[in-house]
Amino acid sequence: MVTIADVARHAGVAASTVSYVLSGKRTISTDTRERVQRSVRALGYRPNASARALASQRSNVLALVIPLRTGMHVPVMMQFAAAVVTTARRYDHDVLLLTADEGPDGLERVAQSSLVDALVVMDIELDDERVPVLRELPMPSVLIGYPDDADGLTCIDLDFVAAGAHCVDHLADLGHRSLALLGTPSAVYERQTGFAQRTLTGFADAAERRGVVGVETPCEHTFDAILHTVRQLLDEHPDITGLVVQNEPIIGPLLDVLRRLGRRVPDDMSLVAICADDVAERQVPQLSSVSIPAERIGDQAVESLITKLEGGDVPALTLLPPALTARESSCQAPHRDLTTA
Amino acid sequence: MVTIADVARHAGVAASTVSYVLSGKRTISTDTRERVQRSVRALGYRPNASARALASQRSNVLALVIPLRTGMHVPVMMQFAAAVVTTARRYDHDVLLLTADEGPDGLERVAQSSLVDALVVMDIELDDERVPVLRELPMPSVLIGYPDDADGLTCIDLDFVAAGAHCVDHLADLGHRSLALLGTPSAVYERQTGFAQRTLTGFADAAERRGVVGVETPCEHTFDAILHTVRQLLDEHPDITGLVVQNEPIIGPLLDVLRRLGRRVPDDMSLVAICADDVAERQVPQLSSVSIPAERIGDQAVESLITKLEGGDVPALTLLPPALTARESSCQAPHRDLTTA
DNA sequence: TACCCCAGTCGAAGCGCTTCGACACCCCAT
DNA sequence: ATGGGGTGTCGAAGCGCTTCGACTGGGGTA
Numbered sequence: 001m002v003t004i005a006d007v008a009r010h011a012g013v014a015a016s017t018v019s020y021v022l023s024g025k026r027t028i029s030t031d032t033r034e035r036v037q038r039s040v041r042a043l044g045y046r047p048n049a050s051a052r053a054l055a056s057q058r059s060n061v062l063a064l065v066i067p068l069r070t071g072m073h074v075p076v077m078m079q080f081a082a083a084v085v086t087t088a089r090r091y092d093h094d095v096l097l098l099t100a101d102e103g104p105d106g107l108e109r110v111a112q113s114s115l116v117d118a119l120v121v122m123d124i125e126l127d128d129e130r131v132p133v134l135r136e137l138p139m140p141s142v143l144i145g146y147p148d149d150a151d152g153l154t155c156i157d158l159d160f161v162a163a164g165a166h167c168v169d170h171l172a173d174l175g176h177r178s179l180a181l182l183g184t185p186s187a188v189y190e191r192q193t194g195f196a197q198r199t200l201t202g203f204a205d206a207a208e209r210r211g212v213v214g215v216e217t218p219c220e221h222t223f224d225a226i227l228h229t230v231r232q233l234l235d236e237h238p239d240i241t242g243l244v245v246q247n248e249p250i251i252g253p254l255l256d257v258l259r260r261l262g263r264r265v266p267d268d269m270s271l272v273a274i275c276a277d278d279v280a281e282r283q284v285p286q287l288s289s290v291s292i293p294a295e296r297i298g299d300q301a302v303e304s305l306i307t308k309l310e311g312g313d314v315p316a317l318t319l320l321p322p323a324l325t326a327r328e329s330s331c332q333a334p335h336r337d338l339t340t341a
Numbered sequence: 342m343v344t345i346a347d348v349a350r351h352a353g354v355a356a357s358t359v360s361y362v363l364s365g366k367r368t369i370s371t372d373t374r375e376r377v378q379r380s381v382r383a384l385g386y387r388p389n390a391s392a393r394a395l396a397s398q399r400s401n402v403l404a405l406v407i408p409l410r411t412g413m414h415v416p417v418m419m420q421f422a423a424a425v426v427t428t429a430r431r432y433d434h435d436v437l438l439l440t441a442d443e444g445p446d447g448l449e450r451v452a453q454s455s456l457v458d459a460l461v462v463m464d465i466e467l468d469d470e471r472v473p474v475l476r477e478l479p480m481p482s483v484l485i486g487y488p489d490d491a492d493g494l495t496c497i498d499l500d501f502v503a504a505g506a507h508c509v510d511h512l513a514d515l516g517h518r519s520l521a522l523l524g525t526p527s528a529v530y531e532r533q534t535g536f537a538q539r540t541l542t543g544f545a546d547a548a549e550r551r552g553v554v555g556v557e558t559p560c561e562h563t564f565d566a567i568l569h570t571v572r573q574l575l576d577e578h579p580d581i582t583g584l585v586v587q588n589e590p591i592i593g594p595l596l597d598v599l600r601r602l603g604r605r606v607p608d609d610m611s612l613v614a615i616c617a618d619d620v621a622e623r624q625v626p627q628l629s630s631v632s633i634p635a636e637r638i639g640d641q642a643v644e645s646l647i648t649k650l651e652g653g654d655v656p657a658l659t660l661l662p663p664a665l666t667a668r669e670s671s672c673q674a675p676h677r678d679l680t681t682a
Numbered sequence: 683t684a685c686c687c688c689a690g691t692c693g694a695a696g697c698g699c700t701t702c703g704a705c706a707c708c709c710c711a712t
Numbered sequence: 713a714t715g716g717g718g719t720g721t722c723g724a725a726g727c728g729c730t731t732c733g734a735c736t737g738g739g740g741t742a
């Protein structure tokens with residue numbers, strides 16, 4: 001392995017000069033700079049990451065904590081991860097992958113051993129045991145999602161309350177008077193996951209505001225569960241004509257189930273999903289949806305982190321406004337007697 | 342931050358003694374050992390990762406290169422990643438996440454800067470530009486998938502040739518005489534991706550061996566593409582009664598398409614998928630399938646890597662035997678005149 | 683009793699880099 | 713001519729750890 005001393009010797013300068021050429025932290029004459037750069041190239045020099053980290057107290061590595069838990073929708077996670085890695089690389093950082101089941105200890109481990117300079121933590125629960133740890137850690141972090149008590153933290157998320165509300169508004173605008181939210185598996189709610197809870201809130205509040213009926217039910221991923229859940233829902237609330245779905249993997253089978261139960265989409269039943277755009281577009285009929293801008297959130301998270309690392313200030317909470325795209329799965333509510341409306 | 346010197350002072354020993362207690366590389370008296378361990382706990386000492394890496398020439402970090410390319414099936418990737426991280430942690434290693442679009446340079450970067458000790462590279466193409474780089478790198482690597490020329494490499498994969506053959510055998514055993522392979526998007530084949538190519542080979546060879554008709558077609562992910570592909574397939578080969586599907590995201594819509602085209606599964610059309618078990622089980626009818634043991638492959642990859650790091654020997658190529666689970670989607674071929682059989 | 687060996691511990695030398703202070707040197711203002 | 717302030721470069725210290733060689737003392741052997 002070629003070291004900075006080799007480069008220095010080759011270029012006929014001191015090692016510190018090579019370092020300053022590389023970092024640009026002191027002015028170096030054009031002549032010397034070019035000579036050094038030539039030597040770097042000639043020898044194929046790559047600074048040793050550990051030595052650099054040890055001397056500079058900066059590892060240039062970010063930790064990314066991703067959930068690998070039941071009920072989480074994987075492709076969205078992956079989009080996040082991809083965006084985080086790509087953006088981190090733009091800022092000359094690498095990404096260390098941690099799974100959530102290392103828990104708070106895992107965060108302490110990588111932080112206190114100076115393995116990483118900062119952390120991105122996904123899938124924050126409303127009352128998350130990692131939050132107090134994050135607060136005490138001697139390094140910046142950004143949460144994707146946000147807990148009830150977000151004091152002293154930097155959080156980024158889609159505004160799921162608004163997302164839930166948008167869906168209701170969209171359907172109410174189309175004349176639907178009785179709606180249901182078909183949510184994530186119940187485990188996700190029990191875990192007090194922010195995005196699920198907040199969508200629920202947004203849905204319920206908007207339903208009340210609009211004076212429409214809004215019922216909510218979790219839904220597991222198996223076909224039988226979907227069939228059972230939807231059948232029961234429609235038995236108990238036969239007048240439901242609008243469905244909001246926040247549960248990406250069930251979307252395909254759900255369309256099937258509705259067909260089986262004799263409800264045509266959108267003629268008998270309008271559907272709005274909260275999911276990635278490509279999933280919505282792949283269905284037949286294409287789904288009206290509020291998209292989840294995973295890439296933008298991941299980007300934003302890394303950018304905030306880099307800003308914090310450089311001593312800058314970032315907003316405590318960044319809520320991205322949701323956007324609803326109307327496609328084929330939602331339309332005017334079926335005609336009904338106006339006197340009852 | 343508390344350093345090893347602090348611990349040494351607190352325990353009344355030399356820093357080197359603390360180091361030996363922690364690493365176990367020299368015998369330390371029970372008395373001293375316990376005293377040191379108490380001090381470590383009392384002070385909450387965590388060794389500095391960079392210092393350790395610099396001194397020991399070991400970062401205890403593995404690189405994981407995952408594809409984030411078009412047509413790749415994301416949940417399977419994620420399962421790999423999860424298995425790799427989990428197993429790496431078991432061996433006290435962390436995982437640095439790289440995306441394939443950093444290309445060969447990315448591998449050189451992390452390797453030559455000693456950021457990592459070893460690499461796991463996924464989604465290897467038959468003629469992969471990263472392979473020569475990997476061969477020259479001064480550290481061990483394990484490939485998931487394998488190129489045409491696997492000389493000097495360590496590769497692990499599901500035996501996709503056998504997987505393709507198993508599917509044919511299963512259907513042929515049930516009396517089907519005309520089969521089709523509904524494959525991945527054509528981009529995946531064009532990229533010369535190993536698993537897709539090999540499945541194709543296994544399928545074609547087995548079809549010939551069994552004396553059945555076997556046609557193959559790639560298939561994109563959109564509903565329209567699926568509809569078009571299947572319709573054309575059945576138009577051109579109306580006698581097809583068995584379908585092998587290697588394209589996880591289209592499975593849901595495919596069942597839909599078949600229904601729409603008036604083919605009942607399994608009565609008119611038997612189906613075998615190559616996909617994760619949970620996906621197969623979630624469908625209606627449940628799919629006969631060859632499962633992709635992502636977790637086992639990930640585990641195995643890390644274990645081989647650790648063995649290599651410790652100077653041990655590992656087989657150049659590990660092919661995991663595929664297992665086919667018969668479920669509801671495949672059955673005896675429809676009755677036909679025996680004289681033509 | 684003299685010797686050797688081993689278990690247990692220490693001190694010091696690095697690992698490869700960054701960064702601080704010091705030092706030339708040159709140019710400009712006096 | 714002389715002093716002052718940049719500019720460009722160097723040397724050395726030090727980041728926190730591992731590891732090597734050396735040292736000490738006690739127990740066994742001859």
